[in-house]
Amino acid sequence: MSYHPADPESIFTYGAPRLKFGNGASEEIGYDLSLTGARRVLVVTDPGIAATGTPQRVADQMARFGIEALVYDQVHVEPTDASFQHAIDHALAAGPFDASVAVGGGPSIDTAKAINLLTTNPGELMDYVNVPVGQGRAPSKPLHPLVAVPTTTGTGAESTTICVLDVLEQQVKTGISHAALRPTMAVVDPRLTLTQPAGVTASAGMDILCHALESWSARPYTTYERKTPEERVPYCGANPVSDMWSSRAMQLLATSFRRAVHHGDDEQARTDMALASTFAGMGFSNAGVHIPHANAYPIAGRVKDFHPEGYPREEPMVPHGMSVSLTAPEAFRFTFDTNPQRHVEAARMLDPQAEMTDDPADLLPTVLARLMRDIGIPDWLAAVGYDESDVDHLVGGTMKQQRLLAAAPKDVTEDDVAAIFRGSFANW
Amino acid sequence: MSYHPADPESIFTYGAPRLKFGNGASEEIGYDLSLTGARRVLVVTDPGIAATGTPQRVADQMARFGIEALVYDQVHVEPTDASFQHAIDHALAAGPFDASVAVGGGPSIDTAKAINLLTTNPGELMDYVNVPVGQGRAPSKPLHPLVAVPTTTGTGAESTTICVLDVLEQQVKTGISHAALRPTMAVVDPRLTLTQPAGVTASAGMDILCHALESWSARPYTTYERKTPEERVPYCGANPVSDMWSSRAMQLLATSFRRAVHHGDDEQARTDMALASTFAGMGFSNAGVHIPHANAYPIAGRVKDFHPEGYPREEPMVPHGMSVSLTAPEAFRFTFDTNPQRHVEAARMLDPQAEMTDDPADLLPTVLARLMRDIGIPDWLAAVGYDESDVDHLVGGTMKQQRLLAAAPKDVTEDDVAAIFRGSFANW
Numbered sequence: 001m002s003y004h005p006a007d008p009e010s011i012f013t014y015g016a017p018r019l020k021f022g023n024g025a026s027e028e029i030g031y032d033l034s035l036t037g038a039r040r041v042l043v044v045t046d047p048g049i050a051a052t053g054t055p056q057r058v059a060d061q062m063a064r065f066g067i068e069a070l071v072y073d074q075v076h077v078e079p080t081d082a083s084f085q086h087a088i089d090h091a092l093a094a095g096p097f098d099a100s101v102a103v104g105g106g107p108s109i110d111t112a113k114a115i116n117l118l119t120t121n122p123g124e125l126m127d128y129v130n131v132p133v134g135q136g137r138a139p140s141k142p143l144h145p146l147v148a149v150p151t152t153t154g155t156g157a158e159s160t161t162i163c164v165l166d167v168l169e170q171q172v173k174t175g176i177s178h179a180a181l182r183p184t185m186a187v188v189d190p191r192l193t194l195t196q197p198a199g200v201t202a203s204a205g206m207d208i209l210c211h212a213l214e215s216w217s218a219r220p221y222t223t224y225e226r227k228t229p230e231e232r233v234p235y236c237g238a239n240p241v242s243d244m245w246s247s248r249a250m251q252l253l254a255t256s257f258r259r260a261v262h263h264g265d266d267e268q269a270r271t272d273m274a275l276a277s278t279f280a281g282m283g284f285s286n287a288g289v290h291i292p293h294a295n296a297y298p299i300a301g302r303v304k305d306f307h308p309e310g311y312p313r314e315e316p317m318v319p320h321g322m323s324v325s326l327t328a329p330e331a332f333r334f335t336f337d338t339n340p341q342r343h344v345e346a347a348r349m350l351d352p353q354a355e356m357t358d359d360p361a362d363l364l365p366t367v368l369a370r371l372m373r374d375i376g377i378p379d380w381l382a383a384v385g386y387d388e389s390d391v392d393h394l395v396g397g398t399m400k401q402q403r404l405l406a407a408a409p410k411d412v413t414e415d416d417v418a419a420i421f422r423g424s425f426a427n428w
Numbered sequence: 429m430s431y432h433p434a435d436p437e438s439i440f441t442y443g444a445p446r447l448k449f450g451n452g453a454s455e456e457i458g459y460d461l462s463l464t465g466a467r468r469v470l471v472v473t474d475p476g477i478a479a480t481g482t483p484q485r486v487a488d489q490m491a492r493f494g495i496e497a498l499v500y501d502q503v504h505v506e507p508t509d510a511s512f513q514h515a516i517d518h519a520l521a522a523g524p525f526d527a528s529v530a531v532g533g534g535p536s537i538d539t540a541k542a543i544n545l546l547t548t549n550p551g552e553l554m555d556y557v558n559v560p561v562g563q564g565r566a567p568s569k570p571l572h573p574l575v576a577v578p579t580t581t582g583t584g585a586e587s588t589t590i591c592v593l594d595v596l597e598q599q600v601k602t603g604i605s606h607a608a609l610r611p612t613m614a615v616v617d618p619r620l621t622l623t624q625p626a627g628v629t630a631s632a633g634m635d636i637l638c639h640a641l642e643s644w645s646a647r648p649y650t651t652y653e654r655k656t657p658e659e660r661v662p663y664c665g666a667n668p669v670s671d672m673w674s675s676r677a678m679q680l681l682a683t684s685f686r687r688a689v690h691h692g693d694d695e696q697a698r699t700d701m702a703l704a705s706t707f708a709g710m711g712f713s714n715a716g717v718h719i720p721h722a723n724a725y726p727i728a729g730r731v732k733d734f735h736p737e738g739y740p741r742e743e744p745m746v747p748h749g750m751s752v753s754l755t756a757p758e759a760f761r762f763t764f765d766t767n768p769q770r771h772v773e774a775a776r777m778l779d780p781q782a783e784m785t786d787d788p789a790d791l792l793p794t795v796l797a798r799l800m801r802d803i804g805i806p807d808w809l810a811a812v813g814y815d816e817s818d819v820d821h822l823v824g825g826t827m828k829q830q831r832l833l834a835a836a837p838k839d840v841t842e843d844d845v846a847a848i849f850r851g852s853f854a855n856w
Contacts, residue, residue, distance in 0.1 A: 011450035019669070022439035031657035229459035240703055241447070244676050275668055 003223035003410075012221045012239035013232060014286050015179060016159060017148065017186040021278065023271075026054070026149055026189035029101055030061030036145045038099035040068045042091055044112040046075035048312075049104040049151055054192060058103055058149065070094055075104065075111045080166040084114040084125055091115045099145040102183070105204075106155040106320070109148045110163035113181045116143045126167075130403075133167050133174045148183035151192045153260075153273040154204025154321050156211050156281030158186035161234040172400070173297055179234050182285070190274040194264065199310025200319070201261045202375040205253070205273060207321030209371075210328055211280035212249040213346055215242050215287035217335055219409045235288035235407060245283030250349040252276035261375040288407035291331040291398075291420065296323040298397025299381070306384040309376070318384050325372060326380050329365035330423040334416060336361040338409035369427050382425045391421050431651035431838075440649045440667035441660060443607060444587060444710050445576065445614040449703070451695075454482070454577055454617035457529055458489030464573045466527035468496045470519055472540040474503035476740075477532040477579055482620060486531055486577065498522055503532065503539045508594040512542040512553055519543045527573040530611070533632075534583040534748070537576045538591035541609045544571045554595075558831075561595050561602045576611035579620045581688075581701040582632025582749050584639050584709030586614035589662040600828070601725055607662050610713070618702040622692065627738025628747070629689045630803040633681070633701060635749030637799075638756055639708035640677040641774055643670050643715035645763055647837045663716035663835060673711030678777040680704035689803040716835035719759040719826075719848065724751040726825025727809070734812040737804070746812050753800060754808050757793035758851040762844060764789040766837035797855050810853045819849050 020028065033041055041062055045055040050073035059069035072090055076083030091097060097119065102112035117128060120143045126134040148158035157163075162177040196204070221237035256272035263269060300323040303316050311319055318326075336343045340360060347354055347364040350371070357363045378384055386394065395417045398405070405412045448456065461469055469490055473483040478501035487497035500518055504511030519525060525547065530540035545556060548571045554562040576586035585591075590605040624632070649665035684700035691697060728751040731744050739747055746754075764771045768788060775782055775792040778799070785791045806812055814822065823845045827833070833840045 009450075011448060011453050011456075014447040014449070016444060019442040020439060021442070021667075021669075022437075025439050028439075028657040229456040239449075241449075244672060244707075248672050279672075 003219065005223060005225045007226045008222050009224045009226050010222070012236050012241070013234070014241045015182060015234065016282050016285070017183045019186050019188065019278065021188045021275070023189060023191045025187050026058060026192060027061065029058055029147055029149070029187055030065045030067065032185060032187070033062070033067060033099050033101070033145065033147065034065035036099055038067055038145065040095070040097045042095070042097040042100045042115065043069055043071045043103060044075060044087065044100055044115060045071065045073050045103045045108050046077060047073055049108065052195070054151065055103040058101055075108045077107050078166060079107050079111055079164065080168050081125060082168055084111060084165055087111050087115050088118045088125065091119050095119060097144070099147070101147045101149060103149045103151060105150065105152045106157040106164070109150070109155065109157035109183065110165070112146055112148070113163040113183070114165070114176065116146050117176065117181060120144055128176045129165070129167065130174050130177055133170055133172055138178055139180050143180050145185070146183045147185045147187055149187045149189070149192070150277065152196055152200060152204045153193050153270070153277040154207040156207070156277065156284060158183050158188070159278070159281035159285040161285065173301065177234070186278065188274050188278050190267070190271040193270055193274055194267070196264065197310030198261050198264060199308055199376065201264060201273070202377055203308065203319040203321035205257050205260065205321065205375070206325035206372070206377060208249065208273070208277045208280045209253055209257070209350070210292045210324045211284040211289060212246040212253070213328070213332065214289035214292060215284035216246040216250070216346055217332065217339070217342060217409055218287045218290055218407045234286065236286060237407065238287045242283040242287035245279045246287070247349055249276045249280035249283065250346060252279065254350050254352065257371065258374055288404070290404055290408040291335070291412060292324045292328040294398045294401035294404040295327040295331070295394070295417070295420065296320065297401055298394045299323040299326060299384070301397060302390065302393060304385040322377060322384070325377055326384065327420050327424040329368045329427070330420045332364045332368070333361055333423070334420055335409050336364070380424050380426050381421065387425070388422070391418055394421050431647065433651060433653045435654045436650050437652045437654050438650070440664050440669070441662070442669045442714050443610060443662065444713070445611045447614050447616065447706065449616045449706065451617060451619045453615050454486060454620060455489065457486055457575055457577070457615055458493045458495065460613060460615070461490065461495060461527050461529070461573065461575065462493035464527055466495055466573065468523070468525045470523070470525040470528040470543065471497055471499045471531060472503060472515065472528055472543060473499065473501050473531045473536050474505060475501055477536065480623070482579065483531045486529055503536045505535050506594060507535050507539055507592065508596050509553060510596055512539060512593055515539050515543050516546045516553065519547050523547060525572070527575070529575045529577060531577045531579060533578065533580045534585040534592070537578065537583065537585035537611065538593070540574055540576070541591040541611070542593070542604065544574050545604065545609060548572055556604045557595065558602050558605055561598060561600055566606055567608050571608050573613070574611045575613045575615055577615045577617070577620070578705065580624055580628060580632045581621050581698070581705040582635040584635070584705065584712060586611050586616070587706070587709035587713040589713065601729065605662070614706065616702050616706050618695070618699040621698055621702055622695070624692065625738030626689050626692060627736055627804065629692060629701070630805055631736065631747040631749035633685050633688065633749065633803070634753035634800070634805060636677065636701070636705045636708045637681055637685070637778070638720045638752045639712040639717060640674040640681070641756070641760065642717035642720060643712035644674040644678070644774055645760065645767070645770060645837055646715045646718055646835045662714065664714060665835065666715045670711040670715035673707045674715070675777055677704045677708035677711065678774060680707065682778050682780065685799065686802055716832070718832055718836040719763070719840060720752045720756040722826045722829035722832040723755040723759070723822070723845070723848065724748065725829055726822045727751040727754060727812070727814070729825060730818065730821060732813040750805060750812070753805055754812065755848050755852040757796045757855070758848045760792045760796070761789055761851070762848055763837050764792070808852050808854050809849065815853070816850070819846055822849050
């Protein structure tokens, strides 16, 4: 079913952090924070990133500007209410701080958002978590400056207004979502991304690609019923601004993605991937993402025994970007009829040399599958351990992500999702 | 001379106001300001815009949110230190205000920036005016929220970090320039632009075009010597983000500019012009503009007896966008050799059907001249009253704009500028 609103929306919104981009950008954070008047700053990171020395180097810049900086390096790689609370408690005990810097991937940046919220506003974590899991309260007081320094090319968390967490007691993944959570500044230093292993570059890069492609294909803002100002949310549907960021991200991926995976020391490819990640973040943080990201929740959550290249070997995992990518070809075959031209254009941006398929609906899935194979993504759901017996559970997990499915360009039923999963077991 | 820095810059920066775009967007400002906690708001506008009733409609929205709003409608169409001071004195006397809304073109938005600065920070206007005219002091305290509502499609002032003024005693045009001056939010409501006369649409539209084309062709950020963080300025040279905004603005102009001038009731063309204006603003407010804008200062400032269509008839004037456009074709012939491909690409974006000229350097000037003729821009400098006897004075005026000339993609001498003026007397 496509959408024909009686009173179509005419307004879209756009917000973004300030950006400082380029080799060496992370060496100027002390100065940038000094402009905010900050005196005590918390640097938030995870143990793996802390081991690279980058967070401490960021902290060490502060003294020159009379700013005291402490590093909190206990971010959990899969944030939970407990890990957020640990970080918040630490910040409250060691504080007060008047600004923070997140160094790392999505988990570090999201944890810093939660710290920022709960050290500036009254109440408990669950007061602010999205309904129905939490109370969905909006912050009543201004948050502090938050500088986000992504060290992987993928997350986009430096641009988003959300932090994602598992609520352990309820066994559910949810988030806190409010425009005030958006970092005030993104510092993107491509040199920090040079040490990503090929497997991480591939998975995280598929997250960039899906951010761009899902926001490009998301339900257009004009197909919603008109909202009151009170009803507006940061994710407002595909619009001329998000389209611009998303399409440019896809063009950057076309020339840099394979090179960055196979020649990790190619600084131009790394820089273009960092740009693509930033651009895709600027786009999807305003337009939204849909089916592949919704499917990723149960794919990552129900992992059995898969241990991907380039990631820590201790625990089984399907990395976020990989889990997003595995059903993307079939998801975009499903959405093709909502806007054939847009799907063909996306395929052409991602691979200008691709030959047209007999059925135009095959073009984008074909381009995606070829790329995934070339960069070493496993051969879809079967390769990460799923089979037909998992479909019902996977579908159930996807259907819980109604906030994401609502951004799809047409209604998505359980049968639709089941067909997408069944089409995604193996490809090549 | 082109630029070969010994230690090239590797970093660019990007900042922008939050954006709310679309028909009806200006009806939600009361709600948007209520989120900032504002209780008393000053609406800043000029007498002409005030007569349309829009500023009062914006003020009237505030009561529903418990916000008191006053309208100041005495903005001068060519702001001076005296007109800024009048506005600041009014705001201080009627205040305190904790937010402001600028409704109008560049003068209203720039005046609101000056009010915002001088009602939140200590000292006098001249303390903050750019050196050598003023002291160039940076604000020491945070400014208040400022919502900019452009009513013409051209200014870009909703995105910029500068306010322009004539300092009367010194007979010089200068500005106040600081990142803190950038409006916090731009509200772009295309319906407010429907009543622009054709002549205003044409002139203001040439301002959009030159914003896009000058930032697209500006000296790239990588051709500067490396800056310290303290040395960075908002206008950092052409970069991947400004290129994206500028090129998309040119593509929008290609399909909407002639239609908006000749069919002012075409809502799609008006919407696309409003988008183009916003996009060009997002671009040039980070990259900078150069020769055509530098030349515009003396062209507008030394006007003799020209009275353009669509503008008030009392005083002679060369409207800003017109004054920017009149030397643009020759300026881009002069800069062609710095990057032939970029100049050809720009011509192709502005007119995809244009046939290649015998000399590729002619293509962009030809495309621009044809557009200017089609939309009723006068036949260049002669048509607005200038002749050979004015060249020395015009060149002198341009050479004072070193801040702008520094953004050109090559060195610009007095002889270069004189040749551009001499080539711009008449065309068709």
